[in-house]
Amino acid sequence: xxxxxxxxxxxxxxxxxxxxxxxxxxxxxxxxxxxxxxxxxxxxxxxxxxxxxxxxxxxxxxxxxxxxxxxxxxxxxxxxxxxxxxxxxxxxxxxxxxxxxxxxxxxxxxxxxxxxxxxxxxxxxxxxxxxxxxxxxxxxxxxxxxxxxxxxxxxxxxxxxxxxxxxxxxxxxxxxxxxxxxxxxxxxxxxxxxxxxxxxxxxxxxxxxxxxxxxxxxxxxxxxxxxxxxxxxxxxxxxx
Numbered sequence: 001x002x003x004x005x006x007x008x009x010x011x012x013x014x015x016x017x018x019x020x021x022x023x024x025x026x027x028x029x030x031x032x033x034x035x036x037x038x039x040x041x042x043x044x045x046x047x048x049x050x051x052x053x054x055x056x057x058x059x060x061x062x063x064x065x066x067x068x069x070x071x072x073x074x075x076x077x078x079x080x081x082x083x084x085x086x087x088x089x090x091x092x093x094x095x096x097x098x099x100x101x102x103x104x105x106x107x108x109x110x111x112x113x114x115x116x117x118x119x120x121x122x123x124x125x126x127x128x129x130x131x132x133x134x135x136x137x138x139x140x141x142x143x144x145x146x147x148x149x150x151x152x153x154x155x156x157x158x159x160x161x162x163x164x165x166x167x168x169x170x171x172x173x174x175x176x177x178x179x180x181x182x183x184x185x186x187x188x189x190x191x192x193x194x195x196x197x198x199x200x201x202x203x204x205x206x207x208x209x210x211x212x213x214x215x216x217x218x219x220x221x222x223x224x225x226x227x228x229x230x231x232x233x234x235x236x237x238x239x240x
Contacts, residue, residue: 016053016100017061018085020092022075027067027092028058029085034100040089042150048085057084094148104147111151112158113138116168120159121217123169128217137166171216177226178235181206187229195222211239 016031031037032053040046049055057072059065069079076084096104113134121128141161146154159168179187181203188208191197197210214222219238226234 016097017095018088018092019095020076020088025067025071025075026059027072027076027084027088028061029056029088030054030058030061031094034094034096035104037089037094038104038148040086041094041148048082048089051089052082052085055081055085057081057088101147105145108145108147108149108151108154109135109138112145112155115151115155116159116162118218119215120168120170121215123167123171126216127220128215129166129168134162134166137162140165169216172213173216173219174211174213174239175219175222176209176211176237176239178207178209179226179230180233183230183233184208187226187234190229191226194225 016034016037017028018031018037019026019028021027030053031051033051036046037051040048040051057067059067072081072084073079076087078084078087113131116134117128117131138158141164143158143161145158162168177191184202184207188210191212195212195214197212200208200210202208212222223236226236
């Protein structure tokens with residue numbers, strides 16, 4: 001086999017590839033975990049070794065042609081295949097299969113729907129919109145979700161698309177809670193796991209006080225949770 005080439009496994013019909021073009025030169029890598037590749041692209045601290053199928057940079061994966069160290073140094077600034085792979089993952093393009101794109105689309109769609117359900121409410125009723133209603137509204141306005149972009153970066157645009165047919169309010173409720181000593185340890189732990197607590201204060205008798213800011217639409221659920229955890233003995237006051 002000539003130097004600078006690699007013979008791909010002929011049993012594979014296709015590869016998961018990321019690539020970038022610099023100075024007319026092509027740089028490709030073979031991915032064994034496209035999901036982790038996307039996480040690296042979005043800034044998560046994942047070792048690139050977990051993502052690469054082969055620790056090499058190619059001119060053309062399908063032809064098995066390996067890129068030269070000189071060209072890597074010239075156009076990517078490094079001869080290290082792992083450093084070059086990071087550059088390709090972050091700045092290049094990912095060629096994913098239709099099934100992988102569909103999976104990523106569904107994950108982001110679910111995350112966006114859950115965000116709207118948990119953080120917004122119907123201004124007419126003050127209650128959260130049901131998940132199914134949000135999903136149907138997204139279908140009705142033909143929302144476009146980018147499988148390559150983080151869900152958080154798409155939420156605001158999608159909400160604007162939904163507003164004409166789905167009234168959405170993001171009003172917040174600030175609530176002060178005092179939990180008696182006999183429930184404070186377990187109840188406090190459960191509530192803190194679900195909500196961001198503010199102004200926490202442990203009293204001498206073992207009771208705990210805190211405030212929490214939550215979407216107005218989930219007030220009833222919050223009250224129900226606190227009362228369940230404290231047998232109705234907590235003091236709950238909504239702050240104006």
